[in-house]
Amino acid sequence: MTATAASAGAVPRASGSITRQNLRTFLSDRFGVLFTAIFLGFIVMAILAPWIAPHDPNAGSLLRRLQPPAWLPGGSWAYPLGCDSLGRDILSRIIWGARVSIFIGVVVVLIAGAIGTFLGLVAGFLGGIADTAISRMVDVLLAYPLLIFAIGLMGMMGPGLMNIIVALVCFEWVITCRLVRAQTLDVRNKEYVEAAQAIGLSPLRIMFSEILPNIVSAVIVVATLRVGTIIIIEASLSFLGIGVQPPTPAWGTMIADGRVFMLAAWWVSSFPGIAIFLLVLSANLAGQSLRDAFDPRLTR
Amino acid sequence: MSAGRDGPILSVRGLRTEFPTTRGRVVAVDGIDLDVMPAECLGVVGESGSGKSVTFLSMLGMVRLPGRVSGEVRFDGRDLLGMGARELRELRGRELAITFQDAQMALNPSLSIGSQILETLAAHGPAGSRRLFGRDPGQVGRAIEMLTRVGIPAAAERLRDYPHQFSGGMRQRAMIAIALVCNPRLLIADEPTSALDVTVQAQVLDLIAKMRRELGMSVVLIAHDLGVVAEHCDRIAVMYAGQIVELGPAEAVIEAPRHPYTQGLIASAPWLSDLTRELRPMPGSVPNLIDMPEGCHFAPRCPFRSDACLRPVAMRTAADGRQVRCIRPEAVA
Amino acid sequence: MSLRTLIERLLQLVPVLLGVTLVAFLMMAFTPGDPVEIMIGNDEHVTPEQIERMRRDLGLHLPLHERYFHYVANAVTGDFGLSFYHRRPVSEVLFERLPATIELAIASLLVALAIAVPAGMIAAVRRGSIFDRVVTTISVAGVAIPNFFLGIVLIMFFAVNLGWLPVSGQTPSGLNIPRVTGFLLVDSLLWGRPDAFVEVLRHLVLPAVTLGTGLSALLMRVTRTSMIETLQQDYVAFAVAKGLSPRRVLFAHALRNALIPLVTVIAIDLGSLLSGSIITETIFSWPGVGRVLIEGVTTRNYPLVQTAVLMFAVIYILANFLADILYVVLNPRIRLK
Numbered sequence: 001m002t003a004t005a006a007s008a009g010a011v012p013r014a015s016g017s018i019t020r021q022n023l024r025t026f027l028s029d030r031f032g033v034l035f036t037a038i039f040l041g042f043i044v045m046a047i048l049a050p051w052i053a054p055h056d057p058n059a060g061s062l063l064r065r066l067q068p069p070a071w072l073p074g075g076s077w078a079y080p081l082g083c084d085s086l087g088r089d090i091l092s093r094i095i096w097g098a099r100v101s102i103f104i105g106v107v108v109v110l111i112a113g114a115i116g117t118f119l120g121l122v123a124g125f126l127g128g129i130a131d132t133a134i135s136r137m138v139d140v141l142l143a144y145p146l147l148i149f150a151i152g153l154m155g156m157m158g159p160g161l162m163n164i165i166v167a168l169v170c171f172e173w174v175i176t177c178r179l180v181r182a183q184t185l186d187v188r189n190k191e192y193v194e195a196a197q198a199i200g201l202s203p204l205r206i207m208f209s210e211i212l213p214n215i216v217s218a219v220i221v222v223a224t225l226r227v228g229t230i231i232i233i234e235a236s237l238s239f240l241g242i243g244v245q246p247p248t249p250a251w252g253t254m255i256a257d258g259r260v261f262m263l264a265a266w267w268v269s270s271f272p273g274i275a276i277f278l279l280v281l282s283a284n285l286a287g288q289s290l291r292d293a294f295d296p297r298l299t300r
Numbered sequence: 301m302s303a304g305r306d307g308p309i310l311s312v313r314g315l316r317t318e319f320p321t322t323r324g325r326v327v328a329v330d331g332i333d334l335d336v337m338p339a340e341c342l343g344v345v346g347e348s349g350s351g352k353s354v355t356f357l358s359m360l361g362m363v364r365l366p367g368r369v370s371g372e373v374r375f376d377g378r379d380l381l382g383m384g385a386r387e388l389r390e391l392r393g394r395e396l397a398i399t400f401q402d403a404q405m406a407l408n409p410s411l412s413i414g415s416q417i418l419e420t421l422a423a424h425g426p427a428g429s430r431r432l433f434g435r436d437p438g439q440v441g442r443a444i445e446m447l448t449r450v451g452i453p454a455a456a457e458r459l460r461d462y463p464h465q466f467s468g469g470m471r472q473r474a475m476i477a478i479a480l481v482c483n484p485r486l487l488i489a490d491e492p493t494s495a496l497d498v499t500v501q502a503q504v505l506d507l508i509a510k511m512r513r514e515l516g517m518s519v520v521l522i523a524h525d526l527g528v529v530a531e532h533c534d535r536i537a538v539m540y541a542g543q544i545v546e547l548g549p550a551e552a553v554i555e556a557p558r559h560p561y562t563q564g565l566i567a568s569a570p571w572l573s574d575l576t577r578e579l580r581p582m583p584g585s586v587p588n589l590i591d592m593p594e595g596c597h598f599a600p601r602c603p604f605r606s607d608a609c610l611r612p613v614a615m616r617t618a619a620d621g622r623q624v625r626c627i628r629p630e631a632v633a
Numbered sequence: 634m635s636l637r638t639l640i641e642r643l644l645q646l647v648p649v650l651l652g653v654t655l656v657a658f659l660m661m662a663f664t665p666g667d668p669v670e671i672m673i674g675n676d677e678h679v680t681p682e683q684i685e686r687m688r689r690d691l692g693l694h695l696p697l698h699e700r701y702f703h704y705v706a707n708a709v710t711g712d713f714g715l716s717f718y719h720r721r722p723v724s725e726v727l728f729e730r731l732p733a734t735i736e737l738a739i740a741s742l743l744v745a746l747a748i749a750v751p752a753g754m755i756a757a758v759r760r761g762s763i764f765d766r767v768v769t770t771i772s773v774a775g776v777a778i779p780n781f782f783l784g785i786v787l788i789m790f791f792a793v794n795l796g797w798l799p800v801s802g803q804t805p806s807g808l809n810i811p812r813v814t815g816f817l818l819v820d821s822l823l824w825g826r827p828d829a830f831v832e833v834l835r836h837l838v839l840p841a842v843t844l845g846t847g848l849s850a851l852l853m854r855v856t857r858t859s860m861i862e863t864l865q866q867d868y869v870a871f872a873v874a875k876g877l878s879p880r881r882v883l884f885a886h887a888l889r890n891a892l893i894p895l896v897t898v899i900a901i902d903l904g905s906l907l908s909g910s911i912i913t914e915t916i917f918s919w920p921g922v923g924r925v926l927i928e929g930v931t932t933r934n935y936p937l938v939q940t941a942v943l944m945f946a947v948i949y950i951l952a953n954f955l956a957d958i959l960y961v962v963l964n965p966r967i968r969l970k
Contacts, residue, residue: 140652144946145904148926151911152657152942155930156664232779236912239781242930255782262789273782281777362873393876405867408886410893410964419885420875478875 022217025293032289039282046098053092054078057249060086066265082267084257090267093249094275100161100250101279105231108165109223112172117219119173120180121207125188134177141174147233154242164234164243172230179222183215190214217294225287228280235276251276307377308335309486309518310359315371317351317358324590328354330542330597332371333615336486341512341519343529343550345565346539349589352522355539356488360398361388376485394424397484401491403471407463407478414459417443417478424482443481449514450477450507469500473507480511487512488520493528505532526569530554538562541597542589544615548622558624561598596626604628642957649950651705657943658704661935662697669693713943714936718929723940727922731944732815733803734921737844738910740837742899744845745852750895752849753856754888760861768853775850780909784843784916791839799836801918808832840917844909848902855898856891863891893963900956907945 026032045052064087068075075082081090123134141149146168153167187193188211196210237243238252246253251272258268317329328351336342344352358369359380373380375396380388392398400406408416421439440459447455450473463471472492479487489508493501509532512519523529529536529550536553538546538561546559557563595610596602602609608627615625669687688694691714692703707713713723756768792800799805803817810829813820818837821829863869864887872886911923918924922941929937 136648136652139649140656143649143653143950144656144942145908145949147905147908148911148942148945151926151930152660152938155926155933155938155942156660156935228777232777235779236781236908239779240912240915240927240930242927252779252781255779255785259785262785263793266789269782269785273779273786276779276782277774277777280779281774284777285773357870360874362870389876389878391876392874398871398874400867400871402867406871408868408872408890410889411885419877419881423875423877423881475871478871 022294026289032285032292035282035285036289038278039286042098042279042282043102045095046102049095049099053089053095054080055089055092057088057093057096058247060084060088062087066261066268068265069267081271082265084254084268085261085265090254090271093254094251094272096249097251097254097272098275098279100244100248101231101234101276104161104164104168104234105227105283108168108172108230109226111165112169113176113219113223115169116173116176116178117180117212120177121184121211123177124181124184125203125207125211131181135181138174138178138181141171142178144171146171146229147236150233150237151240151242154237159242159245161244161248164237168230168233172226175226176219176222180215180219183218184211187211187214221287221291221294224290225284228283228287231280231283232276309338309376310334310336310520311372311374312359313372315355315358315369315373317354317363317367317369319367321590326589327542327592328367328589329358329369330592332544334537334544334547336518336520338485339512339516339518340535341509341521341533343533343536344520344522344539345526345529345536346524348524350539351542351589352524352539353490356398356490356520356522360392360396360488361385390424393420393479393484394482395485396488397479397482397486398488399475399479399490399492402495403475404463404468404495406475407471409463412460412462413447413466413474414440414443414461417446417459417474417481420478420481443477446477446481447474450474450480450511451503452477468496469503472496472500472504476504476507476511480515480517483515484517486518486520488522490522491524492521494524501528508532526554526565538565541592543597543625544623545598545625546623547615552620552622558618558622559598559626560602560604564601639958642954646950646954650947653946653950654705654708654943655701657939657946658701660942661939662700664935708943713940716929716937717934718932718937723936726925726937727941727944729815730920730922730925733817733919734910734914734923736816736818737837737840737913737919737921738906740841741844741848741906741910741913744841745849748845748849749852750856750888750892753853754860754883754891756853756857757860757864757891758883765857768857772850772854772857775846775853778847780843780847781912781916783846784840784913787839787843788916798839801916803833803836803920804829805832805836840913840919843916844906844913847909848899848906851902852895852898855895859894860887860891863887866890893960896956896960896963900953903952904949907949 060083064079064083066085067079067083067087069082070077070080072082079089079091081094084090084093119134123131144152149171150164150167153170154163157163157167184207193206193210196206201210234243235250235252235255238250239256241253241256243252244250254272255269255276258265258270258272261268312332312334315329315332315334316327319326319328330351332355334342344355346352354363357363358367359373359375361369361380361383363369369381371381375391378391380391383391407413418439421442422436425436425439443459444455447458452458452470452473458466463474466474472495476489476492487508492504492508496504505528508519508521511517521529521533526536533550535548536546536550537544538553538559540561546553546557546562548558553562554566557566593599593610594612596605596613599605599609613625613627615623617623669684669691692700695703711724715721716723716726719726752768752771756762756765759765788800791798804810808829810817810820810824810826810833813823817833818830821827821833866887868890869882869887872882877886907923910921911926913919914921914923915927922944926938926941926945928934929941
């Protein structure tokens, strides 16, 4: 064991690393694979938005104001899901809106994940003052419900895409940090870490090449599960009018815009609502089956 | 009392319990025939996983779905397996009581000892007393009396205590008091000592023996330890992989075991074997209960196995009345 | 739990509360733009001297740590500054709105429990049945429905289409209940006005259902899992073996223990309940803290936003503290420790 641990590349993998067996378990869960596929479909749709959206999401015409979906009287297949109050194509706006939602969801989780992982490793591995300081910060931020914290920050910084990302990252890193810290404490006293310390590897090297590979699957799983939450928060902020600003198409704003026409034109709000539901549902279920396959320890 | 005074209080024929699982069918209880006589103490011995507990839970209709129970179980002449849920419920706790291995797990942590004993009385008391639950002075008196009889000091004051406020031995006593509070005719004591310190084990066994004498009830003592059973039981049934492999008077079975499994058990038990002889741990382990071979279940571990052991082996009764599930002639000699 | 541990736990709250005020303070301190200029708005008659005086009054000339010290000192006395828009103390504006928010939160919690506990319990008892599958599916899907969308759909169906329930607000216009506690359900009864009580209740239904649904999805799953675990305990088997009725086994023995973990989950999830209340209040024009917070954000009413956010955090902390205590009370095993 000691000999292998000394060559940092060939760390003996604990249960927290990713193996082929995990992949096989994951693929055997049909339901999970289906929803992962739907989630990936949303991502592809978001990336390809400029090419697959049938219309310019912001090109409106009062002639098409509140035009119903294609299958209702007055609808046309040129605008399959109908048009909003400014005559803009709802389908195109949903496709572009996926871009905003997923971009924010993924970027926030990635940045926050990186910050949280680093601070969590530092707190868990170094301990002492670093741990106390980081843990206190985590405790305090956890005392804020995420949406409320974000609303507060948005209120101070003003609306906008970048501000949303900053506001959410400011809180979200806490989630990863707490997880990584706990996992690091778990792994810290394993033989291979002690061996690496004994041969005098630098703390930074130990954290990243000995500890991190063994906890990475847990981090990935939790990050996946958080994407859905972040997407809902972004949609909520946009719905409240303090998130993504018009004319950028965002699902939350679309729902808010369509609210007053709910009786006359249900489709304006309903389709973006269904889109959020499907995206969040598939993100959550994909995350759950990833968790079951890769890190059953995390199951509540 | 259709069975009369001399007939068995509990009579089991061909009891079989199986659980379908994704990997195959598990036959946890595989054709048990058994009688328990009035005022008798029957010991049931076997390694964990041999189906001892499931056998008795099956009789009480307490096997969880998707488990399936078949066969015939008669308690005092009444058919337990064909009985309606309500009738069976009235029998449980009142005539047929059971205690579990670990009182810490078997007592509800968030109810006081008093209410756990009183609810049993209320459930089996006259209809009116159910509404008086916990306040009927007769029942409270009975609860205190029972706790005192099992050796809980200052029982009246302890009614309000919760299980965690009792010591391990006291909890075991309290559980026994709860089981016996309705004067049952049969007590099934499932591993009553396994969870206890050695010092307390003997006290609890003595308590069960004392209660048996005082209440005149029958006792089935389930244990994985022959030593526990040897001292207190009239007869012993040895179970292996869902079957009874040997049944006979306690002394005879221990002094002259006939089934190779019983012989192995005794050879590996430090209390019983001759101190001059060395302990011989039995090779192998209890087989997987899924898709059990047709023949003798013990054959894979048996030092005497032959090809004939691959065919089903029936229980055989020797001239002296002892029963053994083995084809070797010396086993039934 | 002894008084000593209670006090110890209370003392542990102090650093967290300090930290939370620090975060709220920093949020404001790093806000781009000058609060004074925002307060003045487009008023051109204000002289530079007046601006300077206002800055001094607000303590903006002081170094950051001194400003924080003043902030905490003032906060302890309940002084959180003036609401720009209302020209009244922020604390007054917020405390006025607090009962409406609490009323909504409690009602939503009750709705969530009323749905989740029976559903989760039956699903656990009939594990693997169709009912169980439906409950499990709903509990997964329910979390993914954004509650602002659900709110709109509910208004659409029950208020607009069917006309059974009011669209928004806390009372019908014209109904005036003099304020006693601020909780309209309580006040209407105190004044002996059952008609008003019914009206207030009718207004409460849709917002409470909107807010309660998301929570019930989670609680359903927790109840089911916890109940399944409890039903496998020896004490349940022992209760059956004693010959107790199924009802007594289920309610007195199983459910009682199965619900203990629910307390902790509710406390943890109170964060999303509070978050959700902001959105629900906005959709239903419910006059609570959440709605005033959003108004504050859109009108850049910084002291109000800062204090409202702080208020939610403090409520959340206190609720978790209470849940800790409740957990101990409900769980005799750890009561003595």
